[in-house]
Amino acid sequence: GAVVSQHPSRVICKSGTSVKIECRSLDFQATTMFWYRQFPKQSLMLMATSNEGSKATYEQGVEKDKFLINHASLTLSTLTVTSAHPEDSSFYICSATTVGAHYEQYFGPGTRLTVT
Amino acid sequence: DQQVKQNSPSLSVQEGRISILNCDYTNSMFDYFLWYKKYPAEGPTFLISISSIKDKNEDGRFTVFLNKSAKHLSLHIVPSQPGDSAVYFCAASSSGSARQLTFGSGTQLTVLP
Numbered sequence: 435g436a437v438v439s440q441h442p443s444r445v446i447c448k449s450g451t452s453v454k455i456e457c458r459s460l461d462f463q464a465t466t467m468f469w470y471r472q473f474p475k476q477s478l479m480l481m482a483t484s485n486e487g488s489k490a491t492y493e494q495g496v497e498k499d500k501f502l503i504n505h506a507s508l509t510l511s512t513l514t515v516t517s518a519h520p521e522d523s524s525f526y527i528c529s530a531t532t533v534g535a536h537y538e539q540y541f542g543p544g545t546r547l548t549v550t
Numbered sequence: 551d552q553q554v555k556q557n558s559p560s561l562s563v564q565e566g567r568i569s570i571l572n573c574d575y576t577n578s579m580f581d582y583f584l585w586y587k588k589y590p591a592e593g594p595t596f597l598i599s600i601s602s603i604k605d606k607n608e609d610g611r612f613t614v615f616l617n618k619s620a621k622h623l624s625l626h627i628v629p630s631q632p633g634d635s636a637v638y639f640c641a642a643s644s645s646g647s648a649r650q651l652t653f654g655s656g657t658q659l660t661v662l663p
Contacts, residue, residue: 438593466649468650538584541595544591546591
């Protein structure tokens with residue numbers, strides 16, 4: 435149980451275009467979803483927290499107009515990187531938690547974004 | 551300011567021996583701690599957790615120890631297996647944090663056959 439999927443697993447886009455990443459909880463209802471990014475050999479940095487049906491809460495330094503997060507249902511959250519630049523190239527990972535999971539977060543497999 | 555620190559970026563252990571991964575934290579509000587395992591190009595996988603009301607939690611080959619006075623936790627893996635080779639992250643959370651996790655920088659464990 436507690437499976438989280440992400441799509442796509444890998445995407446290459448041109449500078450200036452937008453990219454959408456989907457995060458789905460497959461076998462549970464995710465009350466809260468989180469978006470992280472990870473640079474090589476570094477820790478996971480929390481970007482934003484989203485609850486179904488409400489606006490995402492962004493961490494300090496994360497541009498909400500650049501990283502659009504939509505959490506339209508209890509099983510789906512999307513992250514859209516708008517007007518992507520090469521410095522946005524990174525590994526993006528989502529996680530989800532549910533009511534009975536205490537503090538455990540269940541992570542998706544991640545999306546490797548490369549902006550050329 | 552790193553609130554969760556893993557000071558050893560890497561650790562090598564012989565198969566069958568014990569692996570000990572360490573983690574220190576500075577925020578005294580943290581009351582729940584977790585260990586995750588991560589393979590390259592994959593998301594982290596939850597391993598084991600511990601609440602601040604306990605000092606030890608065991609699950610099979612994995613045991614987590616918490617020393618609140620020292621603000622230190624450790625993950626013991628015994629016996630270590632080659633399949634345990636991965637990056638291990640410790641993470642911490644607090645009751646008032648909306649379930650957000652703060653991660654350490656990770657330790658690459660290599661178990662040598």
